[in-house]
């Protein structure tokens with residue numbers, strides 16, 4: 649019979665012959681996703697600030713949000729290890745390959761979560777800490793453990809967690825929720841379904857094999873392609889609201905129309921051209937689109953400063 653210490657030692661030791669590497673820990677945090685999220689948070693901070701962005705919000709706020717999001721992503725790896733081991737796209741992740749053990753992942757997620765939320769509570773403000781905690785729970789528990797396995801609308805509802813960062817950036821500066829902050833949240837919220845469903849179409853076989861009820865698995869590929877197009881039209885309309893409400897100027901409007909027009913054309917081809925090529929292109933472009941749209945908001949706001957006016 650093993651002692652508790654031996655069992656614990658076995659749970660946190662790497663699988664024989666497989667060395668855990670710092671890259672495995674980095675992979676747990678879904679770094680590229682978190683980078684884009686933090687970028688949207690930083691844009692939220694700039695738009696919330698009438699003058700200079702407060703230094704503490706910018707540095708501690710961004711780091712705290714990044715650590716909390718990384719913690720949520722690590723918990724997603726932990727909860728999804730069975731699914732991840734089945735899908736070709738995810739089977740090389742640190743848990744399915746045995747590079748890391750569940751207890752190591754749990755300890756790492758707890759560390760990131762406590763440090764990130766602690767930083768926000770201590771140096772930013774309680775509202776930002778509470779909303780960030782809600783996003784962490786929303787993604788790691790509500791989306792991953794429940795919605796993802798329960799309903800094809802999983803990412804529509806669960807998308808609220810991923811859409812939170814611009815709102816979190818805003819509250820980090822002002823300490824309160826504002827209609828403009830909710831508008832930034834709405835843009836990412838409406839962007840999420842076409843972002844993800846394009847990938848789900850391209851990786852349909854993976855989701856079927858893992859028995860995850862993603863929209864194309866339950867309602868078929870054709871229906872999902874139309875849903876992607878529908879949300880893209882809605883996104884184009886919603887993306888004009890920052891201009892209509894004077895949060896963005898003409899430069900932003902041009903970017904919203906240009907990027908939105910391109911995304912719309914691509915997703916029209918989504919319903920006219922069969923095969924996985926357009927869905928994969930649409931998924932990749934969704935990332936360029938969101939980055940470009942938020943970059944345009946930032947440049948538009950900072951233009952007078954950049955031009956020295």
Ligand code: HEM
Nearest residue numbers: 680681684685688737803806807810811836840844847935
């Ligand atoms: C519930 C909402 C979301 C779902 C279900 C979702 C789903 C996914 C999936 C499955 C991938 C592929 C990951 C991989 O192959 O490793 C991905 C990639 C990505 N997502 Fe999302 N996403 C969501 C929200 C977001 C948000 C809010 C952002 C940023 C603001 C974002 C940014 C990205 C980026 C940058 C990538 C590319 C990552 C890479 O190349 O490694 N996603 N997303």
Ligand SMILES: CC(C)=CCC/C(C)=C/CC/C(C)=C/COP(=O)(O)OP(=O)(O)O
Nearest residue numbers: 681716717720721780783784787809810813
């Ligand atoms: C605190 C805060 C801002 C939290 C947000 C957390 C966060 C990192 C959200 C990311 C959304 C995402 C990549 C979902 C995919 O999960 P999936 O399980 O469907 O995809 P997978 O199959 O690639 O794991």
